[in-house]
Amino acid sequence: MTDLYPIRLKPIGSQSVFTSIRGQHSLEFQNSNSRWHPKITVYRLLVISTTISLGSAKAAATFNGKSYVSITIEWISGVAVFCSLFMVGWFEGDSSHYPKLAWLFESDLIRLTWRAFKKTGPNYTSEEQQRTVSLDGEYPPITGYRLLVSGSVFIFGMVKAYLSYIGLGGAANALDWTFGVLVTSGLYVLGLYENNSANKMPYFFETHYGSEIYSGGWFISRIAMYLTGLALAIGFSWCWHQGLQLLHESNQTDFLEIYDGTKQDGPPTFLAEVHNMSMRCMMDGMAYLGILVGVGGSLHFLREIVSAFAQLSVVRKVAKSLRQAVLCISEPISRKFDESAFETPIWVKETVRLITKSYLFLKRFGVHILLFAIATVVCAVLAFYFLGFPFRIFHKTESQAEFNSMLFFGIGYTFFSVGLGGAACYGLLHSVRQLLQPFLEDLDVPYGERIML
The missing domain is CATH 1.10.287 (Helix Hairpins)
Structure with a gap:
């Protein structure tokens, strides 16, 4: 092997969490105009082909109502094929430990295809870099590619479960085929570029977004807490409003009967009517006070939510752009009025x-x-x-x-x-x-x- 040079990748805008070891061919690649694409080895082609074929067969069997065929294919692809490919994939990084399987990982089928047709293919390289994780913390790095894979699995899984629970089996089957075949194959092919030696998309494969994720989690927890408080405040106001409606619907005009040991003797006097009115006003006032307390709490939590969003850099940039746009429009108009002399009536x-x-x-x-x-x-x-x-x-x-x-x-x-x-x-x-x-x-x-x- 040629001389090795340890190089730390430095992606744009952040620090890389990987330390790569490249050979002399990688340094020459940086000075050339060649492109980089991953190898399509026998193992990788086998993974893609089995995913597409078995996933499509399972979807077709489910669509035709042959549940036993679908279950059989799902067991074969999800247990037997997956475990076999997973164990064979252990030797992909370094096939020297088991030379008999080297042909699965070293031969590039694309180049062999061009040679079979005796044609010259495009100029590109497929040398991959050997990387070791360089991370101070005890947690694995959170890269953009890993976020994409985890997020897509979570979203598609939740949507499929929802469609299955509401009885839309056809839509769930279509979504299962879309994710199990198209999305999974696309993510696998995209992941082949993770070990590229051309420093392609370092922000996607190498940049550690742990601080952004943790700060985003704190932001989401704050918003969830404020939304919970907002819901409680609205519920508090609603309860007092319902009590006020029940009070008005009771049509109770004389509150004297709440005092034990007294009874009405004759029609109420004017002062008695005023007293009844004062009691109604006091009870209404308590209800309105409860409603206002709930409204005040709602406004407080809304203000906290707006303040939390206002602290985001994206919102600040948008607000600054809008302010500059308003100033650009208002300054010529105000200058025009300043230049024109007229007497105020x-x-x-x-x-x-x-x-x-x-x-x-x-x-x-x-x-x-x-x-x-x-x-x-x-x-x-x-x-x-x-x-x-x-x-x-x-x-x-x-x-x-x-x-x-x-x-x-x-x-x-x-x-x-x-x-x-x-x-x-x-x-x-x-x-x-x-x-x-x-x-x-x-x-x-x-x-x-x-x-x-």
């Missing part, structure tokens, strides 16, 4: 000034007004609810209280409700005061920006 200036003033007001006090408006409504509902309870219990025309054990509970709850009602009234007055305070402030006064919530 007075009504436009007044409208812009009014809109600007409203915007500044909402920017400074919008959240303040919204929060205290909600607080005003909540405090009003709570005040009517708690203060309306003792009125309805002890009003002589509204209800009659029976002397039983629940009466003492009602008296104790009366003092408790009066205290809570007073606190709600104080909160109502404070909320109204804070709600009106921004309208009494001057926008130009710095104190207006320092209103405490």
